Amino acid sequence: MRSCLAWTWSDIVKIGTVAYATTQGLGILAKGFFDHGIVTDVLVVEHSSRPTERDWYPDAPTTPSRPFNAGLARDFAAGMDAMLFFETPFDWELLPFCRSKGIPTTMMPMYECMPRELPRCPDEFICPSALDGLYYPGHPVLPVPVEVEWKQRNTAHTFIHNAGRLGLQGRNGTLELLQAMQFVDSPVRLIVRAQDSAVSKVLKRVPQIENDNRVTIEIGTIPPAELWETGDVFVFPEKFNGLSLPLQESRASGMLVMATDRFPMNTWLPRSPLIPVEKYIRSCVSPRCLPFDAAVVEPRAIAAAIDAWYGRDIRDYSRAGFQWAKNMSWDALKPRYMEHLAA
Numbered sequence: 001m002r003s004c005l006a007w008t009w010s011d012i013v014k015i016g017t018v019a020y021a022t023t024q025g026l027g028i029l030a031k032g033f034f035d036h037g038i039v040t041d042v043l044v045v046e047h048s049s050r051p052t053e054r055d056w057y058p059d060a061p062t063t064p065s066r067p068f069n070a071g072l073a074r075d076f077a078a079g080m081d082a083m084l085f086f087e088t089p090f091d092w093e094l095l096p097f098c099r100s101k102g103i104p105t106t107m108m109p110m111y112e113c114m115p116r117e118l119p120r121c122p123d124e125f126i127c128p129s130a131l132d133g134l135y136y137p138g139h140p141v142l143p144v145p146v147e148v149e150w151k152q153r154n155t156a157h158t159f160i161h162n163a164g165r166l167g168l169q170g171r172n173g174t175l176e177l178l179q180a181m182q183f184v185d186s187p188v189r190l191i192v193r194a195q196d197s198a199v200s201k202v203l204k205r206v207p208q209i210e211n212d213n214r215v216t217i218e219i220g221t222i223p224p225a226e227l228w229e230t231g232d233v234f235v236f237p238e239k240f241n242g243l244s245l246p247l248q249e250s251r252a253s254g255m256l257v258m259a260t261d262r263f264p265m266n267t268w269l270p271r272s273p274l275i276p277v278e279k280y281i282r283s284c285v286s287p288r289c290l291p292f293d294a295a296v297v298e299p300r301a302i303a304a305a306i307d308a309w310y311g312r313d314i315r316d317y318s319r320a321g322f323q324w325a326k327n328m329s330w331d332a333l334k335p336r337y338m339e340h341l342a343a
Contacts, residue, residue, distance in 0.1 A: 016080035129242030160231035173237030183303035186310035228253035252325035
């Protein structure tokens with residue numbers, strides 16, 4: 001068994017992970033690390049309700065999520081030099097197994113979905129946001145790199161909202177945004193993108209949207225290369241999260257970002273377009289998970305922010321996104337990940 005203190009990056013030939021291959025947050029996050037050579041091998045977990053993208057990892061071993069094949073996971077990990085987990089190892093007993101084999105383990109936590117008490121601990125955490133760092137003090141905070149094409153935006157006319165699958169407990173703020181449109185005076189164009197028909201449940205609660213010709217609802221998964229081509233403003237009144245790839249990518253694409261004025265987003269986004277928080281409520285995604293403060297955002301506050309920015313010149317804001325994207329690129333941040341994983 002080799003001491004972790006003796007590792008250098010050149011010693012690490014194979015870094016494995018256990019991940020979904022689905023077009024959702026965790027799946028896309030893991031794929032980014034694979035595509036850029038940090039993760040070399042993937043054990044694919046088939047999602048119970050979402051399709052697996054077979055072409056992401058064509059030769060990867062695969063296990064259902066239930067029952068999870070613990071034996072296959074151990075065999076997979078045994079062939080790795082190190083393991084990097086995103087939020088969960090799927091089988092917490094995999095952590096002491098790796099330790100017994102001298103295989104270092106690192107986990108990227110997502111505070112809102114982490115157990116109140118960890119069943120097992122990895123050797124190290126890498127926190128993707130300052131908020132995650134508050135939950136796991138003493139561990140490095142390292143942003144997740146982004147890679148999107150920057151484009152100059154000039155005037156705030158077209159607003160984009162990526163509802164996805166609405167997020168845990170509606171955290172993407174899709175309902176509140178659609179409710180806000182009745183208070184918006186500007187002739188704004190709002191495009192709401194949803195990955196599936198789950199958005200229909202929200203639309204039933206806002207029947208007036210059907211007659212609002214300023215609003216377009218698009219259903220389906222958009223290829224990543226096309227995701228940030230359209231639009232001037234990304235409006236995303238999310239309620240909780242530390243890491244947010246949509247906010248990072250929209251900023252890097254040159255769009256003006258209209259998010260919720262909450263920590264940690266207000267530490268790296270320009271604050272003037274942000275939507276004020278009405279109050280915070282104590283919440284959790286399940287009784288087994290850590291509690292957190294969820295923001296309450298009023299529709300009238302969203303409407304006021306939209307009206308305040310509609311038609312404004314955003315060229316300087318957009319240009320600043322270009323430099324921000326360079327600082328957040330894989331070229332800039334990959335060496336720091338290599339350093340932490342080797343250490």
